Amino acid sequence: MEVGLAVYGASQILIRLNKLTTDPENPNSFLVLSFQAQQAQRIKEIQELLLGLLEEKEGQRQGIPGPSPSTRSADDINKDVDKWLHNYDVEANALRNHKTLSQEAEPDRQLLNPGKAMMLYTFFFARESYNRARKILAERRKLESHPGWEDSFLELNQETRIKKDRRNAYLERLWMGIFGGLALIGPMILMSLRPDLVTGLATASMATVIFVLVLTVLGTGLAGKDVLAATAAYAAVLVLPIVAMVTTKDTPEYVPIDPGFKPLPKYGHLSELDPGFAIAKDAIDQLLDQWWQPSVSLEDFRKLWQANQIAPEGCPVEGEHVLTETQQIPMRDGALVEIKTYAAKEKKPGSALVMRLHGGGWVVGGHCTEHAENLVIAGRTNSVVVSVDYRMAPEFRFPYASKANAASLGADSEKIILIGGSAGGNLAAVVSLLARDEGISGIVSQILCFPATCHPKFLPTDKYEIGSPKQNYNASVVNAVRLEWFVDHYMPEPTPDWRFSCLLAPSLKELPPALVLVAGFDVLRDEGIAYAERLKEEGVETELHTYKGVPHCFWMLSTHPKTVDYYERIVKYIDRFTG
Numbered sequence: 001m002e003v004g005l006a007v008y009g010a011s012q013i014l015i016r017l018n019k020l021t022t023d024p025e026n027p028n029s030f031l032v033l034s035f036q037a038q039q040a041q042r043i044k045e046i047q048e049l050l051l052g053l054l055e056e057k058e059g060q061r062q063g064i065p066g067p068s069p070s071t072r073s074a075d076d077i078n079k080d081v082d083k084w085l086h087n088y089d090v091e092a093n094a095l096r097n098h099k100t101l102s103q104e105a106e107p108d109r110q111l112l113n114p115g116k117a118m119m120l121y122t123f124f125f126a127r128e129s130y131n132r133a134r135k136i137l138a139e140r141r142k143l144e145s146h147p148g149w150e151d152s153f154l155e156l157n158q159e160t161r162i163k164k165d166r167r168n169a170y171l172e173r174l175w176m177g178i179f180g181g182l183a184l185i186g187p188m189i190l191m192s193l194r195p196d197l198v199t200g201l202a203t204a205s206m207a208t209v210i211f212v213l214v215l216t217v218l219g220t221g222l223a224g225k226d227v228l229a230a231t232a233a234y235a236a237v238l239v240l241p242i243v244a245m246v247t248t249k250d251t252p253e254y255v256p257i258d259p260g261f262k263p264l265p266k267y268g269h270l271s272e273l274d275p276g277f278a279i280a281k282d283a284i285d286q287l288l289d290q291w292w293q294p295s296v297s298l299e300d301f302r303k304l305w306q307a308n309q310i311a312p313e314g315c316p317v318e319g320e321h322v323l324t325e326t327q328q329i330p331m332r333d334g335a336l337v338e339i340k341t342y343a344a345k346e347k348k349p350g351s352a353l354v355m356r357l358h359g360g361g362w363v364v365g366g367h368c369t370e371h372a373e374n375l376v377i378a379g380r381t382n383s384v385v386v387s388v389d390y391r392m393a394p395e396f397r398f399p400y401a402s403k404a405n406a407a408s409l410g411a412d413s414e415k416i417i418l419i420g421g422s423a424g425g426n427l428a429a430v431v432s433l434l435a436r437d438e439g440i441s442g443i444v445s446q447i448l449c450f451p452a453t454c455h456p457k458f459l460p461t462d463k464y465e466i467g468s469p470k471q472n473y474n475a476s477v478v479n480a481v482r483l484e485w486f487v488d489h490y491m492p493e494p495t496p497d498w499r500f501s502c503l504l505a506p507s508l509k510e511l512p513p514a515l516v517l518v519a520g521f522d523v524l525r526d527e528g529i530a531y532a533e534r535l536k537e538e539g540v541e542t543e544l545h546t547y548k549g550v551p552h553c554f555w556m557l558s559t560h561p562k563t564v565d566y567y568e569r570i571v572k573y574i575d576r577f578t579g
Contacts, residue, residue, distance in 0.1 A: 246301045247294045252480035254456035254487075254494070255469040264467035267529060267546075270520030271471050274549030276560050277521070284476055284556070292482060298363075305364040310558045311372040312567055316379025318371075321345055326367075335391070340367040342378035342385035352415035352444070352578045354378075356387040357431070359422030359450075359553065361478075361486030363392050370421060373555070373567070380571050382578040383417070390427075417574060418446045418512075422478075422524070422553060423486070425451025429502040429531065432511050444577045447515045447570060450552050452524055453531040454501040455487060456480075457494045464530035472523045476551040483523055503531050513541035515573045517566060520548040545569060 251257060263271065273281070291304050316322045323343050328336040343351075354377055358369040367374075367387045374385040420428035425448040432446045459466050473480040491500055498505035514535055518528040525546075532544040547554060547562045555563050
């Protein structure tokens with residue numbers, strides 16, 4: 001019984017509400033008032049045209065040029081005035097007769113529908129136009145019999161014009177204030193999510209804030225298009241790092257090409273192509289050339305590097321010989337980073353923790369980059385591999401990756417081995433330095449494969465033989481301009497900071513033992529060798545192995561004898577520290 005009464009009561013309320021909103025006979029219904037508001041808007045537009053004509057006519061009488069470059073006769077102006085006066089009267093009569101309006105465009109009788117939603121919107125936001133039109137109509141009727149109605153009409157609307165201009169100026173400054181607020185708050189939110197962009201975004205946003213707020217305070221109005229232009233420019237600053245395209249420089253900037261360059265005496269011979277690689281070189285170059293195209297977005301470029309590393313012969317199988325697991329771990333800044341663990345199915349006690357920092361130029365890559373290498377290490381040594389999927393540039397620029405990866409050394413292990421290839425080799429070397437300086441114990445070794453050890457702009461060629469950037473400027477896989485593309489994404493403003501250029505660190509003493517592996521036909525070859533030489537000079541136990549005539553990350557040649565040797569050296573080196 002109670003349910004039936006409730007349903008009946010609700011239905012009666014809905015029926016009355018529907019009648020209130022759609023009754024064309026009710027002058028106070030939303031339907032009628034919304035159409036009146038729409039009609040008032042049309043009257044306002046005609047009124048603006050009429051005022052413009054009368055001002056043009058008045059200006060002509062006083063010898064003031066009109067808005068049009070062509071001179072119109074008074075008769076032409078009067079004809080237009082008469083036409084719009086007639087239209088004005090037609091619309092005004094229609095406004096006074098709300099029944100005619102409501103009957104012309106009555107919506108369907110459903111309680112809720114899109115037409116009614118638009119009607120309510122119009123009613124609430126255009127009601128002011130309706131009230132102004134009613135006032136103008138009332139004043140107009142008083143002027144109809146007055147012989148100087150044109151002057152009176154202009155005078156009547158002068159106050160309205162002034163109020164309108166003031167309102168527009170206020171709204172303009174208000175909008176600029178809103179845009180300024182967004183320019184200030186937006187980067188603050190982004191800074192908390194993407195701390196690497198602090199400098200660039202803060203600079204851009206503060207410039208926008210100052211620009212907009214100064215104009216707001218001074219009252220120097222901006223046109224709408226100027227506000228939109230400023231906002232669009234600001235948005236472009238925010239979006240640019242996300243929609244970056246893969247566009248390299250035409251020629252290396254930091255180490256210019258030297259047509260007269262001759263191989264240097266100590267390591268120049270290492271660039272002579274290996275016969276096995278020479279057969280595959282053209283195919284490798286053609287494939288990668290397709291990836292490095294200006295039409296490729298950064299997002300798509302990253303996808304191209306998501307395939308698992310090519311497994312060597314006899315590689316342990318994931319799920320069969322090696323068990324893997326992914327999980328999220330917190331960094332010192334509170335951010336969560338994904339790690340992937342690789343552990344042998346038959347794990348022995350006392351295993352070491354091998355911390356993998358993947359390669360990819362600080363911009364691309366992930367667990368997949370050295371997936372096969374991680375399987376080999378976990379399956380053939382007494383160790384557990386932990387691959388860190390650190391956040392990359394350009395979203396997280398220098399020095400975020402090195403600091404974050406140093407923070408991840410919270411693992412409870414006294415046998416930590418850092419390993420990384422290419423950019424990962426750079427991070428492994430830098431993390432070793434940071435751990436030493438911060439007193440983090442437990443790192444027993446570092447394995448640096450094809451490492452980037454110095455920004456190409458600051459290579460210490462006066463101290464070490466570093467000729468590979470010029471000799472191998474057009475090398476396979478990573479050439480000079482591609483290297484600079486990666487470097488510029490990670491460190492847009494070059495500085496000789498040792499947290500990037502570990503070769504320039506004040507001291508390398510008391511670092512853990514190192515295994516350094518370099519490729520002969522690699523633009524990074526000589527800086528890797530230089531780092532190994534300096535480690536030895538400062539008393540760090542270091543093994544250096546060079547692979548003549550093969551390119552950066554040559555493990556892609558999975559069956560090549562040098563790839564087999566590469567894996568064997570890593571396994572044997574880790575065995576030294578795992579017992």
